Amino acid sequence: MGSRFASCRFIFYVLLVSQCTHTNCIREITEKTWKDANKEASDLQQTAIDDDLQIFFTVDDLKVGKTISIYFPIKDPSTTPHLLTREEANSIPFSSSKLPQILDFFSFSKHSPQSKAMQYTLSQCELEPLKGETKFCATSLEFMLDSARGVFGLKTKFRVLITKYLSSHNAVLQNYTVLDVAKEIETPKMVACHAMPYPYAVFYCHGQESDHHRVFEVALRSGNDGERVEAVGVCHMDTSEWDPDHAAFRVLRTRPGQSPVCHFFPADNLVWVASPALDS
Numbered sequence: 001m002g003s004r005f006a007s008c009r010f011i012f013y014v015l016l017v018s019q020c021t022h023t024n025c026i027r028e029i030t031e032k033t034w035k036d037a038n039k040e041a042s043d044l045q046q047t048a049i050d051d052d053l054q055i056f057f058t059v060d061d062l063k064v065g066k067t068i069s070i071y072f073p074i075k076d077p078s079t080t081p082h083l084l085t086r087e088e089a090n091s092i093p094f095s096s097s098k099l100p101q102i103l104d105f106f107s108f109s110k111h112s113p114q115s116k117a118m119q120y121t122l123s124q125c126e127l128e129p130l131k132g133e134t135k136f137c138a139t140s141l142e143f144m145l146d147s148a149r150g151v152f153g154l155k156t157k158f159r160v161l162i163t164k165y166l167s168s169h170n171a172v173l174q175n176y177t178v179l180d181v182a183k184e185i186e187t188p189k190m191v192a193c194h195a196m197p198y199p200y201a202v203f204y205c206h207g208q209e210s211d212h213h214r215v216f217e218v219a220l221r222s223g224n225d226g227e228r229v230e231a232v233g234v235c236h237m238d239t240s241e242w243d244p245d246h247a248a249f250r251v252l253r254t255r256p257g258q259s260p261v262c263h264f265f266p267a268d269n270l271v272w273v274a275s276p277a278l279d280s
């Protein structure tokens, strides 16, 4: 079994920044540690870090006809890690304290970039949630669904929102025009799951009550070459507790608590929201 996983191509150049736009990361990851974790990847990832940070926008940007400069990373199916079944995932240790065994299992050396990326993921998964926040790491879809059910409660149906590229897509910074009135998703809670760098599919998921954020679906078209993207974005309405050094404030030229901070999700993120009530 080990060789099967070891042979799969490993994406450690997943954009770590996309996992770090939330208060969770803000507390623990400074820009510096972000860069350290990503340094190994910089040979593979030619895109400048400044471009990668270009996922932020403001509520005002969502007006029809407005232009937002955004970097949507590309998801390469050939390097996307395999999803494991819950049984498979449970048979492999997943904890920082078991790192030597895990590295052995996947035949990675202790000082490899893969090892560093895996340590990063494990440490993120082991952080305590912030007050009022739910957080879990899912090593299988079954676990993710069960955990999301735990967040929404047994009575609430939920569904997934994903950013979709509706045409061929170049992962470069582009100016996108808002085509339509942004569709606000009514949901009492949300759980955002971010793909993490790991030899198999691991998602870092965290959930919040909705009075602190608004979820939108936005139709965008690139002015550069007409690319269409149906983007899922979230606006964090209260940023007063955020680290003043958070990249979002630099990009949006604002300060903690001064105005909401919004960002789009890349296409490999899963955003769980309550389903609209249906007449039965």
Ligand SMILES: *[C@@H]1O[C@H](CO)[C@@H](O)[C@H](O)[C@H]1NC(C)=O
Pocket (backbone or CB within 6 Å): 069, 173, 174, 175, 224
């Ligand atoms: C986006 O538009 C701005 C303002 O017109 C321009 O300065 C910038 O170069 C454009 N960016 C891209 C990637 O085309």
